[in-house]
Amino acid sequence: MAESADLVAQLPSDRLHESPDELDPLPSQAHTDASLRLAIDLAERIAASRESRAALATECADQPSSEPCVEALLDGFAPRAFRRPLSQAERDRLSATGPSDEVDETFTVLVARLLSSPALTFHHWSSPPTPYDVASRIAYTTTGGPPDDVLVGAASRDELSTPTQIRAQVTRLLESPWGRRRVADFFRYWLRLDAVPVPSRRASERLGLDAGELQRSALAEVDRFVEQMVFTRSAEFRELITSPLVYPEDDALAGLYGTAVWHDGDPPVEAPHHRGLLGRVALLLSQADRTSPIMRGIRLRERLLCQEIEPPDLEIIDSRVDELGAIDRTEHSTREATERLTGVTPCYSCHQLINPPGFVFESFDPLGAYRTAEVVYDETGREIARHAVDTTVADLRIGPEAKSASRFDDVVDLVADQAMAHVCVADSLVEFYFAHEVEACATADVVDAIAGSQSFVDIIVTAIATEEMLR
Numbered sequence: 001m002a003e004s005a006d007l008v009a010q011l012p013s014d015r016l017h018e019s020p021d022e023l024d025p026l027p028s029q030a031h032t033d034a035s036l037r038l039a040i041d042l043a044e045r046i047a048a049s050r051e052s053r054a055a056l057a058t059e060c061a062d063q064p065s066s067e068p069c070v071e072a073l074l075d076g077f078a079p080r081a082f083r084r085p086l087s088q089a090e091r092d093r094l095s096a097t098g099p100s101d102e103v104d105e106t107f108t109v110l111v112a113r114l115l116s117s118p119a120l121t122f123h124h125w126s127s128p129p130t131p132y133d134v135a136s137r138i139a140y141t142t143t144g145g146p147p148d149d150v151l152v153g154a155a156s157r158d159e160l161s162t163p164t165q166i167r168a169q170v171t172r173l174l175e176s177p178w179g180r181r182r183v184a185d186f187f188r189y190w191l192r193l194d195a196v197p198v199p200s201r202r203a204s205e206r207l208g209l210d211a212g213e214l215q216r217s218a219l220a221e222v223d224r225f226v227e228q229m230v231f232t233r234s235a236e237f238r239e240l241i242t243s244p245l246v247y248p249e250d251d252a253l254a255g256l257y258g259t260a261v262w263h264d265g266d267p268p269v270e271a272p273h274h275r276g277l278l279g280r281v282a283l284l285l286s287q288a289d290r291t292s293p294i295m296r297g298i299r300l301r302e303r304l305l306c307q308e309i310e311p312p313d314l315e316i317i318d319s320r321v322d323e324l325g326a327i328d329r330t331e332h333s334t335r336e337a338t339e340r341l342t343g344v345t346p347c348y349s350c351h352q353l354i355n356p357p358g359f360v361f362e363s364f365d366p367l368g369a370y371r372t373a374e375v376v377y378d379e380t381g382r383e384i385a386r387h388a389v390d391t392t393v394a395d396l397r398i399g400p401e402a403k404s405a406s407r408f409d410d411v412v413d414l415v416a417d418q419a420m421a422h423v424c425v426a427d428s429l430v431e432f433y434f435a436h437e438v439e440a441c442a443t444a445d446v447v448d449a450i451a452g453s454q455s456f457v458d459i460i461v462t463a464i465a466t467e468e469m470l471r
């Protein structure tokens with residue numbers, strides 16, 4: 001596949017990055033053309049390698065155009081490619097070229113046919129679905145890959161016809177390496193981790209850190225946190241939001257968390273100031289040499305509460321950024337400067353929602369380290385001012401009742417128990433795993449599982465193992 005990377009890159013994306021709108025669920029000419037080019041290229045590469053031929057069928061290692069090789073491919077690789085048994089008509093059609101005197105010709109053509117077949121490259125759901133359709137739905141939804149032998153065996157015995165049977169298979173597959181990777185992908189999608197910026201190089205260099213390496217390390221720590229919390233500790237949603245456990249594997253990240261380095265197999269370490277997902281360093285990084293309460297507030301609103309914030313006109317953004325840069329930072333804290341710029345029309349209508357939670361995050365510096373004072377540096381790295389950090393807000397504007405806050409913990413605890421957050425994560429789970437927008441009634445059981453303090457694994461299973469699999 002590495003040698004065919006250019007052709008692989010031509011395939012339209014099937015990964016959900018921002019919203020279901022970016023994915024076209026229908027086969028297109030672009031899909032067909034790219035799949036055909038890739039299939040031919042791979043078939044020729046496989047045919048040229050004895051080891052690769054043997055990997056598909058041992059009978060093909062030395063006689064790739066022989067009848068036993070053709071039969072072995074149709075008995076072994078073809079049903080795996082199609083994710084179901086082949087009909088006799090399909091066997092006849094695929095082997096229509098017959099044995100050839102030309103070395104590898106029959107093998108190459110047959111493998112190219114299998115690799116470019118719509119049965120392999122596209123999902124086809126019968127109505128009602130066959131057991132093999134259900135097996136594919138379960139596998140691709142849960143792991144992003146084809147059904148394994150256990151799932152195919154269950155389909156062959158017609159053991160995928162009830163929600164209970166489907167739930168058992170989803171639970172099993174979630175624990176597989178591919179299932180776990182897809183869970184990590186969900187958190188990257190839900191929290192928009194692909195938008196985490198490379199932190200300020202100036203701020204990083206003051207601590208002797210490499211900005212790019214810090215970003216990579218912080219993102220990797222989110223993956224470890226998710227893996228440990230979801231699969232090792234069987235955490236429920238509230239623990240994901242409130243846990244003080246962190247998993248830094250290098251000195252730089254441990255220094256920002258204020259903890260010792262964590263090694264795989266060791267007990268977790270605690271960072272009381274960095275609770276839960278919202279306290280991950282990755283989600284606190286700032287691209288500028290100052291914090292960004294606005295971006296932190298927007299992330300909480302949009303990702304944890306699913307409240308869409310309409311972006312302002314670009315000209316307004318540019319003018320406000322210029323004004324922010326002109327404010328004397330030795331005289332005004334970041335919070336004071338932000339309040340000054342956003343407390344006027346037309347900004348205030350949105351910023352009355354964005355700013356309050358964003359200001360509570362001011363207890364973290366541009367690199368995500370906990371702080372009690374905002375230190376201002378000049379271009380040489382010399383301290384030129386120091387401001388008290390004010391994280392007190394009269395009303396966070398989260399939920400139906402007014403809630404004040406004086407520290408980060410207040411936001412964490414409120415979000416953990418907030419019905420809006422439960423609905424948000426439920427909608428995000430269904431949206432990610434099924435790659436389409438969801439109706440409110442479709443996530444009622446998932447919301448109940450979250451509110452009922454079920455483990456996050458069980459919450460995911462509830463989101464996936466629905467009767468939709470059988471329709």
